[in-house]
Amino acid sequence: MRARNELPVRTRVSRQCGRGGVRTLPRRARLVGILGFVLCAATATAPLHAQANPYNDSLLVTVRALAHAVPGELPTAVGYLSVVDDSSPESDAVADAPKTRILEVTPAFQVRYRAGWIMVDAAESHKAAGSDGTYHQDNYDQIQTALRHARLIVATHEHGDHVDGVLVSQYLSEIAPRTMLNAAQVHTLLAKPAGDPEGLDSARARRYLVVDYGLVLPIAPGLVLIRAPGHTPGSQMVYVRLASGRELVLVGDVVWHHAGIDMQRQKPDTVSRAMHEDRTPIGQEIAWLKNIAEPAGIAAAVSHDGTALQRLVRRGFLTDRLNLSAP
Numbered sequence: 001m002r003a004r005n006e007l008p009v010r011t012r013v014s015r016q017c018g019r020g021g022v023r024t025l026p027r028r029a030r031l032v033g034i035l036g037f038v039l040c041a042a043t044a045t046a047p048l049h050a051q052a053n054p055y056n057d058s059l060l061v062t063v064r065a066l067a068h069a070v071p072g073e074l075p076t077a078v079g080y081l082s083v084v085d086d087s088s089p090e091s092d093a094v095a096d097a098p099k100t101r102i103l104e105v106t107p108a109f110q111v112r113y114r115a116g117w118i119m120v121d122a123a124e125s126h127k128a129a130g131s132d133g134t135y136h137q138d139n140y141d142q143i144q145t146a147l148r149h150a151r152l153i154v155a156t157h158e159h160g161d162h163v164d165g166v167l168v169s170q171y172l173s174e175i176a177p178r179t180m181l182n183a184a185q186v187h188t189l190l191a192k193p194a195g196d197p198e199g200l201d202s203a204r205a206r207r208y209l210v211v212d213y214g215l216v217l218p219i220a221p222g223l224v225l226i227r228a229p230g231h232t233p234g235s236q237m238v239y240v241r242l243a244s245g246r247e248l249v250l251v252g253d254v255v256w257h258h259a260g261i262d263m264q265r266q267k268p269d270t271v272s273r274a275m276h277e278d279r280t281p282i283g284q285e286i287a288w289l290k291n292i293a294e295p296a297g298i299a300a301a302v303s304h305d306g307t308a309l310q311r312l313v314r315r316g317f318l319t320d321r322l323n324l325s326a327p
Ligand SMILES: [Zn+2]
Pocket: 010, 159, 161, 162, 253, 303, 304
């Protein structure tokens, strides 16, 4: 698990991300519509940087209202599959947590509608994942199929274990035009060293959909993006309201284990600093999840916490499979 150096797996993943010079974005566009499915509304809220702490009660009111902004049937399920199963001590992921080993996963999520689906994250190939943990090639193949046939693909953030599947794929000509990256994600990917397979150059970046938004963006019935910078500049959470009435937030790597929300603790300081995280907004995001979202009955799905994801399966918020049946 930590064989090659002293840092946990997720940190090693991040350290593969180079930090080159800042380049100009190839385009910063507001997306008007994708297959008639996506509404890219201008947000009613002020720009993120203009607010002291945007993660408050009114954000929840706004997100819930925007879940109904795009007309159409709400999603019926959120499923996930992991390509890497591993474990690590809780204390590697959450400051001051016990050393209990926790199941770690590297998932992609499918928000399933009756008439198609949207993918959140894309996991990573075996080559990108390396030799840690148990790699599930069959799951990666299923995820690639899901990406090829998704109406839209979004990413919680621009780290390789979440976007490799849309940056490096034999099906890139099908997948890239369906992948909607936010401007900050593209900015980070453009800054990686030339030739990095998990980066972008300006020519490759033009193959993707690029959008810029303030704090919130409804993208489909029951689906709202929430900007959540800190772990990376382009990090975002994905709010989902299911037809059943259940609500969840796919939080990406705001925390690595759900205990980070329970305890309101971030990643260990040394880890966080090595990853160049901005801990101020992360603290606000964790507090919002703990004190506002979860008390309102909204489940927080933490990408890498396999144990917590299984708990959400048992509670009916998630399914541990993808549904690739034709609409
Ligand atoms: Zn990750």
